[in-house]
Amino acid sequence: MSDDVLAQATIWKNAGKRVALATVVTTWGSSPRPVGSQLAIDESGAFVGSVSGGCIEGAVVQEAIEAMKDGKPRLLDFGVTNEQAWEVGLACGGKVQVFVERLE
Amino acid sequence: MKSATLAQIQADRAAKRAVVLATNLATGAERLIYPNALDGLEPLLAAAVGNAARNDQSGNVDTPEGKLFLHVFNPPLRLVVVGAVHIAQPLARMAALAGYDVTIIDPRSAFATNERFPGVTISTEWPDEALAKLKPDARTAVVTLTHDPKIDDPALEATLRSPAFYVGSLGSRKTHNARLYRLHKAGFTETETARIHGPVGLGIGAKSPAEIAVAILAQITERLRQPKS
Numbered sequence: 001m002s003d004d005v006l007a008q009a010t011i012w013k014n015a016g017k018r019v020a021l022a023t024v025v026t027t028w029g030s031s032p033r034p035v036g037s038q039l040a041i042d043e044s045g046a047f048v049g050s051v052s053g054g055c056i057e058g059a060v061v062q063e064a065i066e067a068m069k070d071g072k073p074r075l076l077d078f079g080v081t082n083e084q085a086w087e088v089g090l091a092c093g094g095k096v097q098v099f100v101e102r103l104e
Numbered sequence: 105m106k107s108a109t110l111a112q113i114q115a116d117r118a119a120k121r122a123v124v125l126a127t128n129l130a131t132g133a134e135r136l137i138y139p140n141a142l143d144g145l146e147p148l149l150a151a152a153v154g155n156a157a158r159n160d161q162s163g164n165v166d167t168p169e170g171k172l173f174l175h176v177f178n179p180p181l182r183l184v185v186v187g188a189v190h191i192a193q194p195l196a197r198m199a200a201l202a203g204y205d206v207t208i209i210d211p212r213s214a215f216a217t218n219e220r221f222p223g224v225t226i227s228t229e230w231p232d233e234a235l236a237k238l239k240p241d242a243r244t245a246v247v248t249l250t251h252d253p254k255i256d257d258p259a260l261e262a263t264l265r266s267p268a269f270y271v272g273s274l275g276s277r278k279t280h281n282a283r284l285y286r287l288h289k290a291g292f293t294e295t296e297t298a299r300i301h302g303p304v305g306l307g308i309g310a311k312s313p314a315e316i317a318v319a320i321l322a323q324i325t326e327r328l329r330q331p332k333s
Contacts, residue, residue, distance in 0.1 A: 036162035
């Protein structure tokens with residue numbers, strides 16, 4: 001597996017798999033990964049890259065698999081305020097917004 | 105994202121061409137913008153793309169066509185290592201892991217071999233000639249490792265005339281003082297030579313070549329991420 005997120009997304013797509021990309025688009029406070037950090041996910045839930053220190057990847061992968069099915073882009077908010085809604089959050093107390101989209 | 109857009113970004117990255125992906129997060133609509141070709145673009149968007157690329161900082165911008173996320177794909181950071189010596193071997197590998205595009209310069213062709221530096225770009229030109237071609241910019245670090253004034257000095261002189269974000273030079277305090285003396289005689293001011301990190305690397309008591317490489321890469325990282333400290 002390539003550790004270059006976009007290269008791995010390309011490999012999966014070329015292999016006929018459904019693929020989604022997740023990108024950190026906004027951060028507030030002490031977020032673990034900067035804006036622009038990315039995760040590529042395939043239809044089996046395999047992923048490369050990171051959008052946090054591992055705190056929210058599981059939830060992002062689930063949303064990515066939904067986005068692969070319905071093709072709708074999603075803007076997800078993670079942080080203290082959404083902890084109850086998502087049942088995941090950032091231990092560091094920061095907030096991140098993650099854009100999830102299907103690779104068409 | 106469309107597969108064609110992804111393929112184009114990958115082609116631009118392979119060609120080391122800066123590109124910015126502008127995505128409307130509400131609709132998913134996207135387009136690629138090239139920071140060196142902003143003419144004809146809506147002025148606010150052009151300014152935002154120019155700033156984002158220059159600062160290597162992705163982010164959101166409000167435009168007449170809605171809120172756009174600008175994702176900057178800049179060419180990789182560069183590390184130029186002068187001296188294909190033992191320390192250069194672990195340094196080249198560690199720097200590649202940290203995302204640097206590494207070039208080794210050493211006119212002594214017995215040192216600068218592909219066997220010693222697999223997969224690394226090697227130049228056997230004299231450093232001043234090699235650096236004239238490489239044109240160190242604000243995303244380039246330069247480290248000299250030979251201790252040999254004939255090789256290190258021309259590299260330092262060329263680097264001090266460039267906006268490189270880091271310049272380091274291996275050598276003891278005594279060697280470094282002699283080096284500064286020569287550079288001042290050559291016309292460089294103390295403010296200019298103060299840019300040189302010497303003795304090179306963070307003071308972590310490094311001994312082995314790999315440990316010294318860690319100390320150097322740590323110091324380069326510090327200058328990159330905390331430029332004013």
